[in-house]
Amino acid sequence: xxxxxxxxxxxxxxxxxxxRREAYLKQKLxxxxxxxxxxxxxxxxxxxxxxxxxxxxxxxxxxxRLPITKKTDLVTAQKQTPPFGGFAIVPKKGVRRIYxxxxxxxxxxxWDYEDIRWVQALFACGIRKGDVVLNTFNYHLTPLAFMLxxxxxxxxxxxxxxxxxxxxxxxxLMRQLHVTGFLGTPSFLMSLVEAAxxxxxxxxxxxxxxxxxxxAEMFPESLRQRLEGKLGILIGQVYGTVDVGCLGYxxxxxxxxxVPEDVIVEIVDTATGKQLEVGATGEIVATTxxxxxxxxxxxxxxxxxxxxxxxxxxxxxxRLGKILGRTDQVTKVWGIFIHPWQVDEVMAKFSEVANxxxxxxxxxxxxxxxxYLELRKDVTDQMDLRRRVEREMEEILxxxxxxxxxxxxGIPDRAKKIDDRRIWE
Ligand SMILES: [Zn+2]
Numbered sequence: 285x286x287x288x289x290x291x292x293x294x295x296x297x298x299x300x301x302x303x304r305r306e307a308y309l310k311q312k313l314x315x316x317x318x319x320x321x322x323x324x325x326x327x328x329x330x331x332x333x334x335x336x337x338x339x340x341x342x343x344x345x346x347x348x349r350l351p352i353t354k355k356t357d358l359v360t361a362q363k364q365t366p367p368f369g370g371f372a373i374v375p376k377k378g379v380r381r382i383y384x385x386x387x388x389x390x391x392x393x394x395w396d397y398e399d400i401r402w403v404q405a406l407f408a409c410g411i412r413k414g415d416v417v418l419n420t421f422n423y424h425l426t427p428l429a430f431m432l433x434x435x436x437x438x439x440x441x442x443x444x445x446x447x448x449x450x451x452x453x454x455x456x457l458m459r460q461l462h463v464t465g466f467l468g469t470p471s472f473l474m475s476l477v478e479a480a481x482x483x484x485x486x487x488x489x490x491x492x493x494x495x496x497x498x499x500a501e502m503f504p505e506s507l508r509q510r511l512e513g514k515l516g517i518l519i520g521q522v523y524g525t526v527d528v529g530c531l532g533y534x535x536x537x538x539x540x541x542x543v544p545e546d547v548i549v550e551i552v553d554t555a556t557g558k559q560l561e562v563g564a565t566g567e568i569v570a571t572t573x574x575x576x577x578x579x580x581x582x583x584x585x586x587x588x589x590x591x592x593x594x595x596x597x598x599x600x601x602x603r604l605g606k607i608l609g610r611t612d613q614v615t616k617v618w619g620i621f622i623h624p625w626q627v628d629e630v631m632a633k634f635s636e637v638a639n640x641x642x643x644x645x646x647x648x649x650x651x652x653x654x655x656y657l658e659l660r661k662d663v664t665d666q667m668d669l670r671r672r673v674e675r676e677m678e679e680i681l682x683x684x685x686x687x688x689x690x691x692x693x694g695i696p697d698r699a700k701k702i703d704d705r706r707i708w709e
Pocket of ligand 1: 535536537538539542595596597598599
């Protein structure tokens with residue numbers, strides 16, 4: 285049975301008015317800019333370089349005047365000044381952990397973990413005091429598993445710190461310990477469910493799982509439906525990065541991912557760094573208020589859009605829509621940029637289409653674009669559907685492509701939306 289009763293709040297702030305939230309974030313922003321300017325070499329030299337004093341940034345809109353920090357900026361700074369590139373503000377107490385994430389990037393872990401964003405996310409997903417939670421995120425070098433581990437402590441839930449280990453052992457642990465919560469990637473959860481089935485177990489009857497919290501990779505709707513069907517529970521998706529932590533979490537209403545309270549999330553035009561209006565697709569840029577490793581306007585490289593209409597769960601925070609891909613996933617066909625989200629826009633107009641993939645090839649020095657479509661059900665007039673999709677593609681993408689229908693399951697769940705198979709030699 286799918287249970288939607290865990291929609292209430294962990295923090296009173298989750299229901300504050302838009303005006304109060306803006307005032308709260310403005311206050312936090314001005315504090316972190318002053319604090320960062322005083323204590324972080326990197327933030328000071330970077331604000332000085334832009335010719336801006338922290339006091340000048342009074343409004344969330346004023347953030348636009350500050351340059352974007354890219355991951356490569358962090359990597360370069362850390363190479364020049366190891367380990368933290370002047371970004372960290374190490375307190376007298378020192379640093380509890382030093383993380384090392386792909387990039388490569390070093391990050392300091394605070395002695396006392398105070399971030400409440402993952403706590404909010406875990407709670408909204410349905411994790412409560414007394415739950416026994418299997419944490420299958422990697423406890424090796426990177427911070428995510430530890431952040432969640434600390435957050436479970438704040439919720440008084442017990443954690444089984446397994447990491448992404450041996451599947452049959454994990455299933456055994458889940459049964460012996462009556463594990464009620466799962467944390468991990470959606471693909472790992474699918475592997476666990478399949479392994480349980482291979483052991484002739486019924487995941488609904490033989491496991492005690494009531495909550496699954498997934499993140500760290502794309503979560504296609506088709507995979508969600510399969511997992512929810514097999515497990516009979518709601519699955520909560522979260523979004524965040526190792527550099528800036530949690531930026532969004534789903535509530536049981538699944539209307540997008542609520543932005544947690546202690547972070548500013550902007551959607552910006554990648555080229556100009558200007559904020560885009562609500563609903564427009566752009567890059568997710570985050571400003572965090574960490575006292576040890578603050579990030580100001582950090583570019584995640586992920587594309588999404590904001591949703592502001594009220595959520596039935598009662599939380600008043602804006603929400604991130606789907607993650608539509610990476611800013612660097614754009615493909616150029618016949619000299620025209622094509623983003624996966626643009627293709628999503630086209631396909632959203634055709635309810636018959638269950639899944640799609642665009643394959644770009646090159647024949648005799650000419651680009652060719654083939655659009656593979658997997659249909660929900662048989663369509664009587666395929667010719668007509670093909671014509672309509674081709675017309676819409678040309679209209680929105682400004683590139684001609686040929687539509688080919690594939691059988692059910694013809695496009696794998698984790699296939700690239702735009703598969704560039706051109707060989708340049
Ligand atoms: Zn909600």
